[in-house]
Amino acid sequence: MKKCSLVMVASMVIGFANAQYEGPDRPKLVVGIIVDQMRVDYLYRYWDQYGDDGFKRLIKDGHFCRNTHYNYMSTLTGPGHASVHTGTTPENHGIIANDWFLRNNGKTTYCALDTTVKTVGYDGSRGKRSPTWLRSTTIADELELATNGRAKTVGLANKDRGAILAAGRMADAAFWYVGGDEGKYISSTWYLEDLPDWLKTFNARNLADEYLNGTWETLLPIDQYTQSIADDNPYETIMPTKERPVFPYNLKEIREEKGNMGLLHYTPFGNSFTVDMAIATIDGEEMGKDDECDMLALSFSSTDKVGHYFGVTGIETQDTYLRLDLEIARLLKHLDKEVGEEEYLVFLTADHGGPHNPNYLRSQKASSGFIQFVGVKTVAQEALEKAHGPGQWVLEVINEQVFLNRDYITQRGLDLGRQQQLVADAIIEMDGIMKAVSAYTLNTTDYNDGVMELVQNGFDQERSGDVMFVTDPGYYPWEKWYKDKGSDHRAPWNYDTHVPLIFFGKGVQPGSSIREMYITDIAPTIAMMLSIQEPNSTTGKVIPEVIKRIK
Ligand SMILES: [Zn+2]
Numbered sequence: 251m252k253k254c255s256l257v258m259v260a261s262m263v264i265g266f267a268n269a270q271y272e273g274p275d276r277p278k279l280v281v282g283i284i285v286d287q288m289r290v291d292y293l294y295r296y297w298d299q300y301g302d303d304g305f306k307r308l309i310k311d312g313h314f315c316r317n318t319h320y321n322y323m324s325t326l327t328g329p330g331h332a333s334v335h336t337g338t339t340p341e342n343h344g345i346i347a348n349d350w351f352l353r354n355n356g357k358t359t360y361c362a363l364d365t366t367v368k369t370v371g372y373d374g375s376r377g378k379r380s381p382t383w384l385r386s387t388t389i390a391d392e393l394e395l396a397t398n399g400r401a402k403t404v405g406l407a408n409k410d411r412g413a414i415l416a417a418g419r420m421a422d423a424a425f426w427y428v429g430g431d432e433g434k435y436i437s438s439t440w441y442l443e444d445l446p447d448w449l450k451t452f453n454a455r456n457l458a459d460e461y462l463n464g465t466w467e468t469l470l471p472i473d474q475y476t477q478s479i480a481d482d483n484p485y486e487t488i489m490p491t492k493e494r495p496v497f498p499y500n501l502k503e504i505r506e507e508k509g510n511m512g513l514l515h516y517t518p519f520g521n522s523f524t525v526d527m528a529i530a531t532i533d534g535e536e537m538g539k540d541d542e543c544d545m546l547a548l549s550f551s552s553t554d555k556v557g558h559y560f561g562v563t564g565i566e567t568q569d570t571y572l573r574l575d576l577e578i579a580r581l582l583k584h585l586d587k588e589v590g591e592e593e594y595l596v597f598l599t600a601d602h603g604g605p606h607n608p609n610y611l612r613s614q615k616a617s618s619g620f621i622q623f624v625g626v627k628t629v630a631q632e633a634l635e636k637a638h639g640p641g642q643w644v645l646e647v648i649n650e651q652v653f654l655n656r657d658y659i660t661q662r663g664l665d666l667g668r669q670q671q672l673v674a675d676a677i678i679e680m681d682g683i684m685k686a687v688s689a690y691t692l693n694t695t696d697y698n699d700g701v702m703e704l705v706q707n708g709f710d711q712e713r714s715g716d717v718m719f720v721t722d723p724g725y726y727p728w729e730k731w732y733k734d735k736g737s738d739h740r741a742p743w744n745y746d747t748h749v750p751l752i753f754f755g756k757g758v759q760p761g762s763s764i765r766e767m768y769i770t771d772i773a774p775t776i777a778m779m780l781s782i783q784e785p786n787s788t789t790g791k792v793i794p795e796v797i798k799r800i801k
Pocket residue numbers: 287327554555558739
C-alpha cells in the first residue's frame with residue numbers, strides 16, 4: 251500500500267500522470283511537418299530573428315523535445331521520412347537509403363520508384379512512384395485502418411520520396427512537385443486515377459512560374475546576417491549565370507540554365523509553394539472539417555537543396571529559415587481559421603541534419619575531409635585480388651556499403667563471411683574511415699550502444715551490403731552533385747542525427763524536455779494521442795512528457 255502511493259506521488263512529481271482516460275478524443279487534423287535537412291541548432295542560431303508566430307509559437311505553446319536524435323545510419327531523406335512515420339528504422343521498414351543496389355539484377359533502385367504505376371497529372375515519368383519498397387505501416391496507414399478508411403490522409407512535399415514515404419501505402423493521396431517545364435504537383439496511379447479538380451485549378455495558377463520570375467534578395471538587410479559568414483566565401487556552390495555565390499539571385503536568368511521550374515527546389519520559394527499547396531489541399535479535401543481525424547504529412551524540401559548548395563554557414567541558408575518561419579506562421583494561421591485553434595495537432599521534425607562543409611571545418615582547425623567511394627572500391631577489390639587472384643570481386647560501393655560478388659565467391663568455393671572481413675580489414679586503413687563491419691558480424695552480434703548500434707539499426711539483412719563502413723566525424727563522401735561545396739549528410743554523427751522535435755496543439759502538454767529521445771518515438775506518441783494502433787513495426791517508445799496531464 252505504502253509502496254503504491256509512493257509510486258503515485260513519484261509519477262505526479264515527475265509529471266507522467268495523465269488525465270483519467272475517457273475514450274478517444276482525437277484532433278480534427280494532424281499535420282506532421284518534416285523540414286528537410288534541419289539541424290536542431292537552426293532554432294537556436296536564428297532565434298533572435300524569428301517572428302512570434304512560426305517556430306517560436308510552436309515552441310512556446312507546444313512541447314519542445316530538445317534532445318531528439320536519429321538512431322540509425324544512413325541519415326538520408328528516404329529513410330528519414332519513412333522512419334518518422336513508421337516509428338522504426340531501416341532494419342525493419344526496409345528503406346535503407348535514397349538509392350540502393352539490387353543483388354538480383356545488378357542495378358540501382360530508387361526508394362520511391364515503381365515502374366508498374368503510371369504518372370497522374372502530366373505526360374512524363376516522374377509519377378512512376380509509389381511506396382512499394384516500404385514494408386511497414388505509417389501513422390496515416392493506421393489512421394485509415396482505425397477509421398475504416400474514413401480519415402482523409404495525404405502526403406505532400408516537393409520531393410516525391412518526402413510525400414510518399416511519409417504518407418505510406420494506404421494513404422488517400424500523395425502529391426509531389428515536378429520541375430522542368432511543368433512546375434506543378436502530380437501523383438501516381440498507386441493513389442488515384444486523376445488529379446482532383448481543386449488541384450487542377452491550383453496547378454493552373456502557375457504559382458511556381460511566378461516565384462521563379464522574381465529575384466531572391468535577403469529578407470532583412472544583409473548586414474544583419476551575423477549568424478552566417480561573409481556572403482562571398484569559397485564554401486558555397488556558384489549558381490549558373492553567377493560569378494560569385496552572392497545575393498541577389500536573378501531567378502529568371504538562372505532558371506534558363508538550371509532546369510527551369512526545377513530551380514524552385516534551390517530557393518526558399520519552394521517552401522512558400524509547398525504552403526500554398528498545403529492550404530489548397532486542406533481546403534480542397536476539406537481536411538479537419540468533420541468529426542473524423544484527418545492527417546496531412548507535409549515536408550519542406552527546399553531547405554535540403556539550399557543546405558546542400560550553401561551549407562550551414564551560408565546567408566542563403568539563414569535566409570531560407572527566416573522565410574520558412576514566416577511560411578509556418580501562415581500555415582498555422584490558416585489552420586486556426588479553418589480547423590480551429592486547439593482542434594488540430596502538429597509535430598515538426600527533420601529527416602536528418604547536416605554537417606558543416608569539410609573545407610570550412612579545416613579552416614577552423616577541425617579534423618575533417620572527404621572520402622571517395624571509388625577509392626573504397628579499389629581498396630576492397632585489391633584486398634580480395636591479393637588473397638585469391640584476379641576476378642570481379644566487388645560489384646558496387648554505395649551508401650557506405652560494399653557489395654561483393656557473392657556468385658563468384660561461391661563459385662570459387664570461398665567463405666563469404668571471411669571475404670567480408672578481409673574487405674573490412676582493408677578499408678579501415680583508409681583515411682577518413684573509422685569503422686568497417688561485415689554483414690556476417692552484424693547478423694551474429696547485437697549492438698546496444700554507440701555508433702555500431704546506429705549501423706545495425708540501418709542494416710537490412712536482405713537489402714544491405716556485405717561490408718558497412720562509417721566515416722570519421724567531420725568526413726563525408728565526395729560526390730558529383732555538390733563536389734567540395736555546401737554540405738552533404740548521411741553520417742551517424744550528431745550533426746546529422748540531432749534534429750528538432752516539437753509537438754503543438756490538441757492533447758499536447760506544453761513544456762520542454764532534455765531527455766534523449768529518438769525520432770522513432772514520434773509515431774507511437776502520435777498513435778497514443780489519437781488512440782489508434784501504433785504502426786506495425788514501431789520500435790520507438792511513447793514520449794509521456796508531451797501528452798497532456800492532470801491539470
Ligand atoms: Zn539532402
